Amino acid sequence: MLSYSLRTLTRMALTFLAxxxxxxxxxxxxxxxxxxxVGENITSEDRDLxxxxxxxxxxxxxxxxxxxxxxxxxxxxxxxxERRPVSEIVVERLWPSAQLLLSAMALTLLVSLPLGIxxxxxxxSWVGSAVMVLAFLGYAVPNFVLAVVMVLIFSYWLNWxxxxxxxxxxxxIMPTIAMAGVLIAALTRFTRNAMLDVLGQDYxxxxxxxxxxxxxxxxxHGLRNAGITILSVVGLQVAGLAAAGSVVIEAIFAWxxxxxxxxxxxxxxxxxxxxxxxxxxxxxxxxINAAVDLAYAxxxxxxxQTVNA
Amino acid sequence: MTHSxxxxxxxxxxxxxxxxxxxxxxxxxxILVAVGLIGMALFAPLLAPFEPNxxxxxxxxxxxxxxxxxxxxxxxxxxxxxxxxxxxxxxxxRLTLMLAVLGASLGLVIGGVLGLLAGIVxxxxxxxxxxxxxxxxxxxxxxxxxxxxxxxxxxxxxxxxVLGLYGWEQYARIVRAEVRRMMKMPFIEAARAAGASPLxxxxxxxxxNIVSPIVVQFTLSLSNIVLLxxxxxxxxxxxxxxxxxxxxxxGIGRDFMPTAPWIxxxxxxxxxxxxxxxxxxxxxxRDGADVRLRAR
Numbered sequence: 001m002l003s004y005s006l007r008t009l010t011r012m013a014l015t016f017l018a019x020x021x022x023x024x025x026x027x028x029x030x031x032x033x034x035x036x037x038v039g040e041n042i043t044s045e046d047r048d049l050x051x052x053x054x055x056x057x058x059x060x061x062x063x064x065x066x067x068x069x070x071x072x073x074x075x076x077x078x079x080x081x082e083r084r085p086v087s088e089i090v091v092e093r094l095w096p097s098a099q100l101l102l103s104a105m106a107l108t109l110l111v112s113l114p115l116g117i118x119x120x121x122x123x124x125s126w127v128g129s130a131v132m133v134l135a136f137l138g139y140a141v142p143n144f145v146l147a148v149v150m151v152l153i154f155s156y157w158l159n160w161x162x163x164x165x166x167x168x169x170x171x172x173i174m175p176t177i178a179m180a181g182v183l184i185a186a187l188t189r190f191t192r193n194a195m196l197d198v199l200g201q202d203y204x205x206x207x208x209x210x211x212x213x214x215x216x217x218x219x220x221h222g223l224r225n226a227g228i229t230i231l232s233v234v235g236l237q238v239a240g241l242a243a244a245g246s247v248v249i250e251a252i253f254a255w256x257x258x259x260x261x262x263x264x265x266x267x268x269x270x271x272x273x274x275x276x277x278x279x280x281x282x283x284x285x286x287x288i289n290a291a292v293d294l295a296y297a298x299x300x301x302x303x304x305q306t307v308n309a
Numbered sequence: 310m311t312h313s314x315x316x317x318x319x320x321x322x323x324x325x326x327x328x329x330x331x332x333x334x335x336x337x338x339x340i341l342v343a344v345g346l347i348g349m350a351l352f353a354p355l356l357a358p359f360e361p362n363x364x365x366x367x368x369x370x371x372x373x374x375x376x377x378x379x380x381x382x383x384x385x386x387x388x389x390x391x392x393x394x395x396x397x398x399x400x401x402x403r404l405t406l407m408l409a410v411l412g413a414s415l416g417l418v419i420g421g422v423l424g425l426l427a428g429i430v431x432x433x434x435x436x437x438x439x440x441x442x443x444x445x446x447x448x449x450x451x452x453x454x455x456x457x458x459x460x461x462x463x464x465x466x467x468x469x470x471v472l473g474l475y476g477w478e479q480y481a482r483i484v485r486a487e488v489r490r491m492m493k494m495p496f497i498e499a500a501r502a503a504g505a506s507p508l509x510x511x512x513x514x515x516x517x518n519i520v521s522p523i524v525v526q527f528t529l530s531l532s533n534i535v536l537l538x539x540x541x542x543x544x545x546x547x548x549x550x551x552x553x554x555x556x557x558x559x560g561i562g563r564d565f566m567p568t569a570p571w572i573x574x575x576x577x578x579x580x581x582x583x584x585x586x587x588x589x590x591x592x593x594x595r596d597g598a599d600v601r602l603r604a605r
Contacts, residue, residue, distance in 0.1 A: 011443075018444050027460050140584045142536050144543050144556075145577045148563055156567045244451035248540055252563075262452070263544050266459035278456050282448060289447055 004297055012290045019282045023275055024067045028060055077272040086276040090258065094280075096166055097250070097257030101242055103172055104179040112184045113230075116191025117218065120199060123192075131188065138185025143245055147178035147252045164254040175253045179245045186241065190233045194226035201225070232296050239288040243281055332593070339589035342582050350403040357396035358382060362551045365391035370569045386571040388562065398575045401553040406583075408465075408472060408554070409534045413527055415473025416534075420480025421523070425511055427481065428488025438481065445478040454537065458546045468547060472538055476530035483526055487519040525595045532587035539580055555580050 051057050055066050070076050076086045119131035154161045154174065162171050198204065199222060207221045208214075243259075250259035258277055265273040332340060349356060365387070372379050373386040373394075380387070385395040427435040454471050461467045491497060491514075500514050539556030541547035548554045550561070555576040562572030 014440075015444050015447050018440075019448065023456070026457065136588070140581065140588050142539060142580060142584065144540055144559065145580060148559060148566070148573055148577065151563075152566050152570055152573070156570075240449040243449040247451055247455065248544065251544055262455060263546075266455050267545055269459060271460070274456065274459055278452055281452055285449060286447060 005294060008290050008293050012286050015286055016283060019286075020068070020071070020279055021064075023278055024064055025060075027271055027275060028063065076276045079273045080270045081268060081273075082270075086272045089273055090261065090277055090280055093256060093258040093261045093277075096255060097246055097259060099166070100172070100175055100179065100250070100255060100257060101246060103176045104183065104242065104245075107176055107180040108183040108187055111180070112187035113191055113223075115184075116188045117195055117223065119188065119192040120195035121218065123196065128192075131192070135185045135188040135192075138181050138188075141181065143178050143182055144248050144252060146181050147174065147249060150174050150178060151252075166255055171253075175249050175255055178252070179242070179249045182245065183241055187230070187233065191226065191230055194229040195222060197229075198222050198226045228296065228299050231292065231299060234292065239285045239292075243285050336589060336593050339586045339593075343586040343590060346402065346579070346583060346586065347406070349399055350406045353399040353403040357393070357399045358384070359393040359396040361397045361400040361553055362392065367391065370565065372569070373571050385575050386569070388558075388569070388572045389565050394558075394572060394575050397553040397558060398555070398579055401555045401558055401576060402579055402583075404548065404552065405535060405538060405555045405580075408469060408538050408548075409531055411469050412472025412475060412534045412538070413531045415469065416476045416530060417480055417523065417527060419473065420477035421484050423477070424481035424484025425488060425515070428485040428492065429507055429511060435485070439485070442478040442481050450475055451537065451540065454541055455544075455546060458541065463546055463549050465548065468538070468541075471541075472534050475534055475537060476526070479526055479530065480523065483522050484519060487522065488515055491515055491518055525591065528587060528591035528594055532584050532591065535580070535583050535587070 055063055058066070074087065078084060079086050079089055082089060115131050115134070119128045119135075122128050151163055151174065155163045161174055162168070163174075165171055203225075204217060204221055207217045212221075246257060246259035247262055248259070249255065250257045251263040254260060258281060262274065262277045262281070264270075265277060329337070329340070368380050368383065368387050369391040370389060371383055371387045371391075374381075374384055376386075383393050383395070385393075385398070388394055388397070423438050423441075427438040453474070457471050457474075458467065497510060497514055500510055505513070538547055538554065539559070542554045542556030543560035545557070545560060548557060550557065558576040559573050559580070562569070562576070565572055
């Protein structure tokens with residue numbers, strides 16, 4: 001277990017290093033970043049000051065070292081537009097993003113676990129087909145189309161729900177649903193398949209033969225075993241989908257999270273914010289993936305034993 | 310000396326017919342939708358009643374025919390600059406599909422070459438390529454695309470490049486796995502013993518055998534790229550105005566939604582139709598290509 005954890009952590013660190021290296025060299029490819037923000041009305045002294053401040057006059061490799069150093073001393077530079085530390089700007093955005101992500105995850109689990117189990121148990125009846133059709137639709141509808149249609153119906157036509165911001169619980173409804181849509185589709189399909197695998201196992205027959213009530217057979221013996229497989233998909237797919245989804249959904253609903261920040265930084269070419277924001281999200285995804293990896297190893301006794309041996 | 314089997318036109322037609330007969334009703338619908346969309350994209354210049362970017366300030370925000378204030382000739386209404394929504398949607402569909410096909414092909418070439426290289430050469434090269442694949446899998450692609458478009462600018466070339474980077478890691482994985490499996494087979498050994506060069510082995514003996522998993526992956530990534538391009542254009546980071554793509558029409562039309570919902574609805578429905586058709590056909594192809602499923 002220990003060597004497995006160490007391997008996971010090493011891989012995590014290497015991936016992170018690769019990502020910050022790519023991020024750095026990609027920004028420098030685009031030429032002089034200063035040009036994009038200072039515009040016309042600036043004196044040449046101010047311009048030189050800014051170039052010196054961002055160390056854009058040094059050789060690329062020295063800039064790279066300075067960039068790496070910023071991860072040890074916590075100085076990530078100033079936003080081109082807001083003129084305050086990017087770390088401050090990004091940190092403010094983390095909690096709203098986390099809130100939206102957590103509520104989307106909660107909705108996803110609440111909806112897709114029961115649906116997936118139902119689809120597996122009543123695989124051959126209309127219940128199973130109906131659930132699979134729903135899951136398929138969830139896959140085919142892009143999240144921004146879902147969001148825009150919801151806004152049209154519930155905000156403009158019915159005037160029930162607010163569109164912009166995250167002030168009240170009402171503000172959570174549409175972004176949460178829009179973000180959870182594709183996650184629900186993915187997880188429902190996956191839960192169904194994992195449950196189908198488990199339902200055919202011998203220990204299920206044993207549990208029934210012992211006279212356990214059906215609900216206990218399904219939940220305790222079925223779901224617990226399927227849960228291990230489900231956990232792996234929650235980590236791998238969900239972290240990626242959620243990061244991509246939060247960019248789009250937060251931008252649509254002007255949700256003050258990190259996805260909205262990234263889109264605006266990209267549109268306004270605010271490189272320090274974009275750079276640091278991308279690195280932060282990447283780090284979050286890597287950490288979630290590694291955590292799920294470890295949880296997976298810990299939850300599966302078979303894996304736990306083989307990695308111990 | 311190659312003997313390519315000669316396929317006569319009638320037998321191709323009958324193959325297509327038997328394909329059609331085996332489809333269930335939903336798959337038939339998906340085929341019709343796909344053919345319709347491709348036809349509309351190909352013949353957009355003939356079908357579109359107006360130039361997609363020509364403005365008419367006196368006929369702004371007119372609803373589709375059949376509604377109050379509709380203007381004759383503008384079948385699906387006009388947008389905020391008086392441009393014909395139908396014409397823009399047709400050209401947008403054309404551009405969206407073109408970008409998706411270009412992007413998916415580029416990804417196939419990049420991933421395929423790297424996968425072949427990893428599978429055939431092995432050793433350090435393989436380790437390096439697979440490490441890159443793992444890094445790519447761990448990163449949400451929307452983030453990478455957002456970042457690249459912001460620093461390189463949203464020209465069509467950059468957009469194709471960014472979309473072309475999508476999914477290379479899947480192709481690389483598939484191709485490498487198939488190549489490694491196949492390299493152990495007797496017919497490859499025989500070819501090598503006969504003195505065939507690695508390039509010849511790759512081209513003549515490996516490629517024909519990995520076509521079917523690649524076709525399946527290609528469909529999947531096609532539908533994902535349509536979504537990705539639409540999402541980026543929707544956010545304002547993709548193809549720049551006034552050129553229409555389906556995503557940017559939804560993105561810009563969003564501001565006029567309370568009064569003119571048709572500007573958003575027409576391109577949104579087209580996006581839905583594309584993903585619907587591609588997903589159904591992709592599932593079908595996957596079932597057909599999967600030997601285990603076929604045996605059932």
